[in-house]
Amino acid sequence: MDSSNTVNIFHTISVEEAISNLETNITTGLTSQEVELRKVKYGLNQLVGEDGVSPWKVLLRQFLNVMVFILIGAGILSYAIKDFAEGTVVFVIVALNAAIGFYQEFKAEKTVDSLRKMTSPNCKVLRDGKQQTIQTLDLVPGDVISMESGDVVGADCRLFNTHNLETDEALLTGEALPIQKNGNIVCQAEDSVGDRLNLAYSSTIVTKGRSQGIVYAIGMNTEIGKIAEKLLSAEGNKKTQLNRSLDKMALILLGIALLLAIVVFAANKFKINGEVLLYAVSLAIAVIPEGLMAVVTLTMALGVRQMSKQQALVRQLNSIEILGSVTDICSDKTGTLTQSKMVLVRAWTPKEGIYHISGLGFEPVGEILCEAPSNESSGTVNHIKPKEERVTKSNISKSFDLLAKVSALCNMSEIKHDQDTGEWYGVGDPTEISMQVFATKLGYGKPSLTNSKNKHKVLCEFQFDSSVKRMTVIVETGTGEKLAFMKGATERVVDACTHILESGITTEISSTDLYNYVEPRIESMAEDGLRVISLAYRTVSDSELEGPVDSWKRESFENNLNYIGLVGIYDPPRPESRTSVEKCFQAGIMVRMLTGDHPITATAIAKQVGIIPDIKLDEKNLGASGISVAPSVMIAKDFDAMTPEQIDSLPELPAVIARCTPDTKVKLIEALHRRKAIAAMTGDGVNDSPSLKFADVGIAMGMTGSDVAKQASAIILTDDNFSTIVRAVAEGRRMFTNIRKFTIELIGSNVAELVCLTIGLAFRDVNGKTVFPLSPVAILTNNMLTGTPPAMALGTEKALPDNMHNPPRDVNEGLFNREVILDICVNGFVIGGLSITSYWLVLNVFGDGNLGQNCNLGYHPSCELVFRARGTNFANLTLLILMFAYSCRDTRRQTLSKEKIKTIFENRGLFASFISAWVITLLALYVPGLNKNVFKQSGITWEWGLVFASFAIFFVFDALYKYIKKLTFAPLYTPTEKQLELQEIATKMAQEYE
Template sequence: MESLRRMASPTTRVIRGDSLISVPTRDIVVGDVIVFEEGDIIGADARLFEVFNLEIDEALLTGESVPVAKSVDVIQEHDKPLGDRINMVFSSTTVTKGRGKGIVVNTAMETEIGNIAKTLASTSVVMRTPLQKKLDILAYALFGLAVVLAIIVFSVNKWKVNDEVAIYAISLGISVIPEGLVAVITLTMAFGVREMAKNYAIVRKLNALEALGSITNICSDKTGTLTQSKMIATNAWLPDDGLYRISGRNGFSPEGNIYRCGENVTSEIIEAEGEKVTPDNITYAFTRLVQASALCNMAVIKKGKSDNEWHAIGDPTESALQVFAHKAGLPKPVLTAEPFKFELVHEYAFDTGLKRMSVVCKEKSTDTHYVFLKGATESVLSQCTKIQLGENESNLDYEKFEPGLYYQLEKLASKGMRVLSLAYRRVNENIEISKWTREKADADMVFLGLVGIYDPPRPESKAAIQRCFGAGIEVHMLTGDHPITAAAIAKEIGILPLLWSPELESEGKFNSQLVMTATQFDALSEEEIDKLRELPKVIARCNPDTKVKMIDALHRRNKYVAMTGDGVNDSPSLKKADVGIAMGLGGSDVAKQASDIVLSDDNFATIVNAISEGRRIFSNIQKFILHLLSGNAAEIITLIIGLSFIDHDGISVNPMSPLQILFLNMVTSSPPAMGLGVERASNDIMDYPPRSKDGLFTWEVIIDMIYYGIVLGGLSLANFVIVIYAEGNGDLGRHCNSSPTGPECVPNDPTCDQMTLEIACNQIFRARATTFATFTYSLLIHAYNCRSLRDPIWTMKLYDNKILLWSVIGGLLTAIPTFYIPGLNSRVFKQLGIGYEWGLIVGAVIIFEIFVEIYKFIKRKNLKPLKLVEGEGFKRQYSINEYA
């Protein structure tokens, strides 16, 4: 657990020597220079010396909800309130905007938050998980039952409590308590956490293991989770040339060609054919488009020396444009060399408010300056006054041009693309570039065209989503992307029905709006949302409040929700969800700390695997609890009925000794229970619906427990009766609970015959051995019955769970010495070696299995199937009639 905690612990970027490195936050020391940006959690108290548009959320220290703007100015007063120390950043606060650097002045418990922690340390409260609470209730119930049974024992013996009565009461108490339960649960949980870590899901909070089995809905981000986060330029469009197709989808590899398709293309524009672009037929306008893509770009792609793979350094969108330029034969290395010799003069970084970026470059070969611009279409178009048509620049007529432009834009976006517009202009005036403002640089641009960039879904995403729907789990995409882009990806990977289209939805062919923007969803009241037959499958342009509102809407429908996220804006919804899942690679520290599980590979398929693992763990806990408690129920039944066996002195005869009961609970039952705890997930575990809110003790499990207890206890008691009354003389002797020979007869006592007393006690010890052996071997075989609530035993492989197999074999062999080693059998276990009784034992085990299989057969015929009906999970996803 400690190693897993270290894997998920927050990190801080630190400048040490000449290197910027990430270190665990706990390893920061006074004097370190820490570097942080939007989304980071500050790792220590630090004095700022460099800031850029920096704002910090200090609500956890000051209670102020508005982020504090920071500066590096000196503060003369030494008693400034915490909220006014604007040249300081404090541990555990959150960067909401900008970036900065600071020198660490306090760490750990010496920080402002550490001072608060010292105060809280003495009053910390440990929360109990739902499973712990249910086991607490079970413990209290079993303790109460043990007290009641002890009272019954004392009452039957008319409150004449001697050693033998007390031992019988203790025996009943031992039979009630499943002594191995805590150890088995602990180990099962520990193995589950370790197994999930191997599969890239790091569990931060143990109750997430329990909650995973109940998940009914997953709200997932798109980029990097459902998709590869490796943007690929697949299409370009120029006003005079029409559409271009860019081939090659192998990540950042520049291998691929470009084809000019014109306007005569199929509806599947990504796959449209066309004339291959070569240096001989490349157009002037297309050349300028490629130049803008390569130069208005800070990303670099290069081939790794170790793995021989192409890698990108920089923004994924810019990397895609750089790959596009490579495929066109005009990458940045070519443009900055002879004969072009473009040189970067000034960069105006991407502004989230303006939604564009521009650069000023000088072409040394002609001593001419150019401005290249890229960004969102509406932003770029607003800066353009001309349009490039062939080799000529024409004045831009917005009324005529915009409809066709936005038609092409929507056509590209409908295929799941993020569309960028590019523009340029030649700077003719002879002025000093360094004195330009952004407004000056971005003005009077010439519109070049569009580039469609596609973030391909992960290959495993569609199959993972199909597994979810097959398991009765609904998947929702909550993303910041354009609605058309988000809907196209959602349709491709199966979140939306295959027959869904924006036109059909706009015509009212669906009962619910399956695709909505955050604005539309937020405008609905709770009552209006609750009236929707289906909650949206896709919400685009999401903000933090929208995600929280979606989770609240699902909770009102009694759904159990898992939420994925990676940014600061996801932390409220991650906390609100039943299971918050943060991205470990691209996720912020805020998101990780607000989550229950961290994915170390940022893959949606890992979420589905984690749900499968959570179901496996919970199912296994249910299996071994059924095994342990049904054995305890059988012991209780045997001992309670055993009170009716009264010897000549009015003392109850024990059908089993205390040590036999303890041996059954600890040695016989616990190893097979551990084997059930590590049972592999069945191949069809995701064919079942989410676990009910009844938790461990569903009515079916409770009835199973009672039924198996009655049958096993009844057969064991029947063998006890047969040995004494059918094969023996029916004499229960006097004080035979402790000795196989009974007490010594008092001299001159005519009512006591030593031989008769020894025969009676001897048969009781043999009957007790028969009962113990019946219990032992039935319980060991019963472990295989508990592998499935309804499937017959012959459908299960005996060898696929080696721990269970060897624990059963070990249990079969371990019991034998207790019957035949002198002294161990009679003095410790209070039994004797048996012979013909083995026939009764084998017969009882066979009869027990017959009763079990008849019971399971009745359940299969009369109870609702546990599995979802085949195809039930997909029907509503892929059939438009379900929504009509």
């Protein structure tokens, strides 16, 4: 016997075959000796985690990064030239990034830890012929365990002796409702996890009834263990394109810095003294945008804060970058697109028509409208007033009166009102709660009917039994009349009926004719995603109630009933889901729904939220033929049966997959990746965690999500709302766009400095020594003024108007595409050229060209012209770069357009950076001692004309450059044919909504 190799067959064999395969005895259980042998063979019933990770190794890995090495070198050089402020900032940046990386390393182990915590600590097992309570950890294959309501199942087991057993398997299947189990049946091999009704799974919860089971899988061989294994095998965080782009940029800039240092030495004929070395080091530091990593981190941190205000908590910073490239959102249904609240929204009684019930949630407020049948009173609508408008019995037909009373009294649930919070909540089965809420809307809630005024009394309850799929209660009314009320599955209720109640008149009818009569209405409700419950009643004679209540048999009362009608219940979509799906389509993002629900229900909800067109779908058209009949909808077992080649040959992947398993979700993610799609996966259960891990961005539900799902995800939605995902995507797009903006500004300003300072090496004094166009202090000051402050301000820019009207950005293009590189180089060369030109004009055109002697070391009367030229150059270079920062707010639209001028003060950080630069520039030019002794420059007068002339030239150039780009460059994001189709669908959805 090797259970590890046969764990997938036990739903396909009988109990007797399971006993034989597992070599056990269901009467006495395993012996103690056999248990010990099996413990040695199979190990403990626990989930296995990864090997421990040394914190010191993790910490060391945070520094094994190209940019970090360069920053550390830049920090050391800063201290070497006594620029302590810049050196300190650099090392703070390095420490901040290391701390963030260190924290992220432990998420995989936390995920498995949270899985371990979900297992039940104890269970009841039969061993040596005796019932024992042991630790779940000690279960072995072949053990016979017992379970009852409230227990957590300790291992995967084949059920037998089931009595009204229901289990909550939401953590594996995603289904909101408990699953009815039956140990006497044999399932098909292709049945999914949720359809294997003769099995119970580790960590699921028994919600009703009792049963025994034979353990066939423990630890990592259980269904939850398979999920843990997938999580451990999932690849860890890879470097994103942004990370790789920054690494590549760092290496290039390092090479440029070393090259420029050699150029400086060569320009001085390798006669390296203090001033030459200082200039070379200053120039090399100017090349490295040491503030870039800080600005990227802080921009993302600010984005994280903004997203948290919008109910999205970001666990992994790099997920923000990927959000802007998402092409497909694979969403769970329950609690994400829907409200995770069962609501009774429709009822039907023969001859009287359809009742539409408004009001969602547990609060018993809403209006009920009766739409009369067209063949009786076409167009007539009878209004039944809600409780708060004092309904009288004269407003309600006999059939609907009974429908409401059966809903309230054949019901074990309660709805309650929290006086402190003002919230309504339900206690009991979700279906029964919805029926209780409906009845209470009419003033027929159980407390109202059983109070001292109405005096209804429930004499006996025959609870819902999965073998008969119905519930019956015996009720005594306030007048002393005895009635039997029944609710349940239509086919089982119809079997117990011999009459039908039509407009208050009882008519005899056979069960077959009755079912044929109500079937069209059932199908109609099912197509709308409703779960249908039928209701019936009959009068009970006193002779039937003889003897004690305990002696009454349900079979005696569940016959000769009068069929009243049916109600439709469903988990309603969130009101904002359809609008959110529309926004996704407009942004070129495909929305897919993956759910454990029945395909008819899944299709109906998908139509309501706009994921698929409003098509008629018959259950018999699903399955293998569903690929050709309804390519938008598939059942998981059909999708799972396809090979990767068959999936890849499909024109489009399905928009809805019903009866999903964890493997189905991962398989879809893999198929999307083969199509070069960037997938976000939402979910809340343990069953969602593998796909959350494998997806490019995993998004877990914060309110209903399990710890496992949260730990496996990159983002957690605190409101469990699909619309929050759309806002998160918009924020991700905004942040990446802003990162590009300040990258262009930061590196473009560095290029401008390099052009100016490198060309400046050509100016020599009478001794043949280079006369620096800026002093080392001025270089570093310029670098600080024009670097981090405006870049941080650009990181806070609001989203552009077309942020969510463009298709997703290609995640593979990285940070530096052709346009970004062009913007950096062209603007850098223009600004640097204008600046060094002003330096040359002051020296050689408006001056006599006298460069004095040793003007790099200090002021001498012969250096006045050089000092004034440096002052002009410093003002020009510093303030032009700040002007360039305003241009970077939008790299395509005109900087001086009316729209942009109106928002010139909107970015307060950028405006503050601009004003601060002016103030510091004026101080550096005109404060005695500071100007000539520290910055080695003089105040300027008429030279301001050259500065303002440079401004004018730059703005003209900026306007022409952006105009040429508009004519010659393709749109920022070119939509694919599929994305154009999605945008067209979004437009139609918006028109329908209006």
